[in-house]
Amino acid sequence: MTGVNCMDPEERLMIDLFRGYNSYLLPIRNFTDLPVQVKIAMQLVLLVNVDELNQRMHTNVWLTMRWRDYQLTWNPDDYDGITSLRVQPEKIWLPDIVLFNNADGNYEVSFMCNAVIHYNGQVQWVPPAIYQSSCIMDVEFFPFDYQVCNLIFGSWTYSREEVRLDFEHSDYVDVSEYTESTIWDLVDAPAVLVEDRSRIEFQIKIRRKPLFYTVVLILPTILMAFLNVTVFYLPTASGEKMGLTMNVLLSIVVFLLLVSKRLPPTSNSIPLVAKYLLLTFLLNVITIVITVVICNIYFRSPLTHRLPPWVRTVFLKWLPSILCMKRPPLDQKHLKRPMIPPRHPGPPLLPQHHHPFCKIPENPEDSDEGPSIRLCPYEPDEELSPDAQRTVDAIDFITEGMRDDELTKNYRDDWQYVSMVVDRFFLYTFLGITIGGTVGIIFSAPDIFTPVDQKEKLAVLRELMKCSWVIAGFLVVILSEKSAIHAQDVQIEQASTPLVIISISTPASIPITSPSNPSINILPITSSSPIPSQTTRSGKKKRNRKTPVPRPALPFFLQLANDTQRKEYVDLETNPNVEKGIKSKALQAWATRCGSNVTIAYQAFLADQTLIQEKRQQQLDAIVSKLSASAQAIHEKINTVVDNDNISSAKENQQLAKIKKKADPSVWNELETAVGLN
Structure with a gap:
């Protein structure tokens, strides 16, 4: 028995993997493999502090990065079934993803944890980090303020032609492990991909308690x-x-x-x-x-x-x-x-009050000069004695003083x-x-x-993440099946029938439409489901014993609904006599009745369909712009009918038929040929 065979399988795998491996080189075979796709996700664990004075946000996050390294692949059967390996990050190539808007000079993660390598070359690295990011504070409504802080990640040395960033599962921050703050309420946590600069901005929207x-x-x-x-x-x-x-x-x-x-x-x-x-x-x-x-x-x-x-x-x-x-x-x-002075002659009697000649008005407010004092008219008939005269003068002096006071x-x-x-x-x-x-x-x-309601907000964000996982699962099935078909060099005609992909894990009662390509249907395999016919390399169609039964293609979000809800959706969607605008509102109400999971998945489906339609419309406009003026006019009429939400599908088909009937056959063939070539 040789020494190599006595080694532990994991140790032998480590030696074989890193023999001649250079961690400084991009994981590509040649330049045609550029750019390297690095998928990033961020999990918010704790909002440590928000420093309004210094305009900083202190967060504890887990940063997930995933990419493929073609040099780190192996056959699990050769190493006792080992499918994954944990290695130190210094041994492998790492994307130099840093926080651009850091506020403390620490651009990188704080703890260099091990990276997980899978047998197919997928590398996953989830380093925890405590970041201090700069955040421009809007304190206009303090203490009832609402803040939006960004964490901007990107490659420090690689350009977007060399390393391209993308979302791991969802364009939202993962809050499944988030611990509620006693000072701030987490309102929303979306993410934005800046493609022209190959950066990802994670937005933390918070509101102060x-x-x-x-x-x-x-x-x-x-x-x-x-x-x-x-x-x-x-x-x-x-x-x-x-x-x-x-x-x-x-x-x-x-x-x-x-x-x-x-x-x-x-x-x-x-x-x-x-x-x-x-x-x-x-x-x-x-x-x-x-x-x-x-x-x-x-x-x-x-x-x-x-x-x-x-x-x-x-x-x-x-x-x-x-x-x-x-x-x-x-x-x-x-x-x-x-x-009242006496009428008989002689000196007046001594007064019984403070002054015999004073009269105080009963209503002092009636006088413009305020309360006044008026002397009673009195002229003695006889001349007073000197003592009496002095007494009277003294009384007059006292009266004048009292009146002034x-x-x-x-x-x-x-x-x-x-x-x-x-x-x-x-x-x-x-x-x-x-x-x-x-x-x-x-x-x-x-x-x-x-x-x-912080618990309700977090529940909504977590449901968004779950929905993103479901969508990602469907896309993985689609991409894997498409890769298998291409590997077998199977040519499938898509001119008259949609592409059908086989999914073992999909329930038999639910055909699903791909969110990224409505012409692709995921058709489940069951004992009663016939396998669609395929085309061999010789170009001859390989017929099956049973002819496939036509089945309506339903959107992928119906996986989350029950049979009754699916039937209700089909009835609403296939009704040709309902105006398109009313039908859209009815479908929105249907999704709301089905619960938050279906609502979120349905909204994601609509957003994806909108992007696809916009892209297709741009391509059509570019092609039609090169045609004759008559063809462009017909195309404009068709767009007007299709964009009208106030008509039903039946009326739309009737109006389109009228446009085709009135059009010049040569012009219509020109337009149809151009669109068909697209």
């Missing part, structure tokens, strides 16, 4: 804004107006500093919370100015300021009635009745009432501005009242 910032930032700011309004309700005599406004101003400044340290200093837009803080700050500054003016009005006196008539009219008559204010009347028990007090009361009216006016004004600003700014954020 606003509860934390609503409690610690939004609500305190709103309360401060309304607290600023209460300054106008605080009495000026308390002396605390300026203190309250200054305290609110300092609080707003502190919150502005907190927001500036939390958000990036971008000039593209002002954050929503910063707009509200700025509005509150401006209102507070204006409040301080108005408070100073109100205090100045409150402490005015007739010695320094006279009350102008327009001020008396506006602030003592008009505004109080508009603001529902009523000046309280004087207490009646303190009003003094006038003393009363006038001064009344003028001060008028100024104080003016300040109260101004206070009330700005109380209502600032209250309306604060409410309007709160509603206009805070509630301007889109979807502020629309919560995100």
